[in-house]
Amino acid sequence: MTLATDRVRARPAVSPQLSFLLGQNAIGLGLWGLLAPGAVNRFLGLRTSAQTTRALFGAREMATGIVLFSDPTRVGALWARVLGDAFDIAVLTRLTRRANPQRSNTRLALGVVLAVTALDVVAAWRMSNVKRNRA
Amino acid sequence: MKAICWQGKKDLRCEDVPDPIILDPKDAIIRVTSTCICGSDLHLMNGFVPTMCAGDVMGHEPIGEVVEVGAEARARGLKVGDRVVVPFQMICGECEQCRAGNYSVCQTTNRNADLAKAFFGDTTAGLFGYSHITGGYAGGQAEYLRVPFAATTVVKVPAAGADEKYLFLSDILPTGWQAAAFADIQPTDTVAVWGCGPVGLFTIQSAFVQGAQRVIAIDDVPERLQMAAGLGAEVLDRSQAKVIPTLKEMTKGHGPEKCIDAVGIEAHGPTAVLELIDRVQTALKLETERPIALREAIMACKSAGTLSIPGVYGGLSNMIPMGALMNKGLTIRTGQTHVKRWTDDLLRRIDEGQIDPTFVVTHTAPLGRGPEMYRKFRDKQDGCIKVVLKP
Numbered sequence: 001m002t003l004a005t006d007r008v009r010a011r012p013a014v015s016p017q018l019s020f021l022l023g024q025n026a027i028g029l030g031l032w033g034l035l036a037p038g039a040v041n042r043f044l045g046l047r048t049s050a051q052t053t054r055a056l057f058g059a060r061e062m063a064t065g066i067v068l069f070s071d072p073t074r075v076g077a078l079w080a081r082v083l084g085d086a087f088d089i090a091v092l093t094r095l096t097r098r099a100n101p102q103r104s105n106t107r108l109a110l111g112v113v114l115a116v117t118a119l120d121v122v123a124a125w126r127m128s129n130v131k132r133n134r135a
Numbered sequence: 136m137k138a139i140c141w142q143g144k145k146d147l148r149c150e151d152v153p154d155p156i157i158l159d160p161k162d163a164i165i166r167v168t169s170t171c172i173c174g175s176d177l178h179l180m181n182g183f184v185p186t187m188c189a190g191d192v193m194g195h196e197p198i199g200e201v202v203e204v205g206a207e208a209r210a211r212g213l214k215v216g217d218r219v220v221v222p223f224q225m226i227c228g229e230c231e232q233c234r235a236g237n238y239s240v241c242q243t244t245n246r247n248a249d250l251a252k253a254f255f256g257d258t259t260a261g262l263f264g265y266s267h268i269t270g271g272y273a274g275g276q277a278e279y280l281r282v283p284f285a286a287t288t289v290v291k292v293p294a295a296g297a298d299e300k301y302l303f304l305s306d307i308l309p310t311g312w313q314a315a316a317f318a319d320i321q322p323t324d325t326v327a328v329w330g331c332g333p334v335g336l337f338t339i340q341s342a343f344v345q346g347a348q349r350v351i352a353i354d355d356v357p358e359r360l361q362m363a364a365g366l367g368a369e370v371l372d373r374s375q376a377k378v379i380p381t382l383k384e385m386t387k388g389h390g391p392e393k394c395i396d397a398v399g400i401e402a403h404g405p406t407a408v409l410e411l412i413d414r415v416q417t418a419l420k421l422e423t424e425r426p427i428a429l430r431e432a433i434m435a436c437k438s439a440g441t442l443s444i445p446g447v448y449g450g451l452s453n454m455i456p457m458g459a460l461m462n463k464g465l466t467i468r469t470g471q472t473h474v475k476r477w478t479d480d481l482l483r484r485i486d487e488g489q490i491d492p493t494f495v496v497t498h499t500a501p502l503g504r505g506p507e508m509y510r511k512f513r514d515k516q517d518g519c520i521k522v523v524l525k526p
Contacts, residue, residue, distance in 0.1 A: 001249055001250060001253070003186075003247055003250065003267050003271060004246040004247055004267075004270065004271050005188065005267060005271040006191075006192070006271055006272055006273040007153060008138070008152050008153055008154075008155050008192055008273035008277070008281065009140070009152055009153075009188075009190040009191060009192060009273060010138070010140040010142070010148070010150040010151070010152050010190040010192070011150075011190060012142070012188070012189035012190045013142040013143065013146070013148070013189055013190075015142075015143075016142050016143020016144065016146040016189070017143055017189065019143075020143060020144060069418070070418075071144070071145045072143055072144055072145065072146065073143075073145050073146050130146075130148065131148075132147065132148045132149065132506035132507070133149055133503055133504050133505075133506055133507050134137060134149040134150075134503035135503055
């Protein structure tokens with residue numbers, strides 16, 4: 001089905017859709033961290049308690065995910081994600097040491113987190129600089 | 136030109152867009168002099184209406200001056216310089232539905248009729264600035280607007296008088312009027328109106344003009360209840376009292392004969408827990424709206440009463456008390472407003488001074504501040520009830 005549309009329209013902005021998708025992704029990760037913290041720990045070779053993983057990973061991802069899912073323009077939540085990414089990168093970098101038998105998994109996770117961090121920074125920076133009103 | 140554009144959920148921006156041009160001999164171009172933010176624009180803004188696309192121009196309540204006319208529109212009497220209100224729907228005036236006065240379901244003007252048929256089972260009219268399911272037409276929160284089917288669509292209004300006097304003929308005044316008319320009000324009737332936003336207030340005003348004995352206004356925003364009381368309604372503050380038992384008490388135990396839901400998709404309450412259940416269901420796409428006012432109206436209505444629904448619904452609602460609806464023998468009447476069915480009569484009543492619609496305006500701002508005013512309206516800040524934007 002082809003949709004007719006109007007030529008009188010603005011150029012589509014990328015940041016709202018990107019922010020919304022990041023929110024959905026965060027909800028998915030949040031569910032993983034909240035419902036299966038043991039699986040997260042085993043996958044990454046983490047030796048923290050399930051409660052710690054649930055709080056520092058699952059709850060954190062879920063919180064920013066719900067905020068961005070309900071309102072993708074929330075700049076604070078996007079920058080909070082960037083801070084969370086920095087924490088994740090620090091933890092995962094330590095976990096890539098040879099002593100960790102799951103280091104191949106942590107390298108994969110680190111690559112994914114670095115890519116998502118780039119998207120978070122782009123979304124946060126662009127959304128922070130949107131000028132909604134005009135003179 | 137400048138226009139208010141939807142870029143994503145809760146993301147509106149005033150942006151530069153191409154100027155409209157005549158694309159069809161039936162078209163006209165309007166220079167918009169005033170345009171409003173409607174409650175249903177909030178549903179679009181908040182992502183409740185599917186088929187919005189990033190970049191869409193918002194708005195469906197404009198008034199302005201004709202600056203360019205296609206040949207066919209000119210032949211049918213429209214000319215440059217005419218002052219016109221543009222109803223939110225465009226109509227051909229010739230199809231089976233238009234000839235029956237069912238203008239909001241014109242069979243000709245929705246250029247995405249197949250999509251509407253897939254969603255709703257049949258097409259609706261084309262609407263301005265109201266998603267692609269209603270045609271994907273650019274809206275009127277802009278400096279200029281192309282009006283397809285212009286000669287049959289627009290309402291000519293007198294050259295003199297403030298825009299605000301006629302502006303609301305585009306949508307909310309006929310919507311309130313139709314809501315009352317669909318309730319088939321009798322002189323002994325008590326009418327309960329859920330929601331004292333602009334449509335609810337015009338519904339209350341219309342219910343009295345159409346002969347209601349009593350009108351009960353239900354809301355929880357003090358300034359809106361105050362405005363409803365100013366129109367002569369008894370007020371029910373839902374933050375202070377439970378709606379259904381209070382309505383029963385006020386009506387000798389049976390409920391109002393006529394109940395009007397002027398809230399629609401994004402209702403709140405009746406308790407935080409019950410609202411959360413609806414919010415979770417909408418987030419999980421198990422339903423697409425929060426029909427709280429509708430449920431209350433069905434439960435409150437007196438047996439054999441009538442339920443009129445001007446509030447906007449777009450998709451699927453859960454937990455509708457069908458048992459109460461059926462066993463009490465309620466009549467439901469609803470639909471987008473058939474604007475042109477009512478505008479001649481309403482224009483006369485405005486010019487005769489019987490109806491003064493200007494009382495709803497609380498805020499006026501330049502078009503460029505539209506996104507800010509949307510938030511103010513949505514959050515009911517600063518006593519905001521109706522915003523008029525000036526391009």
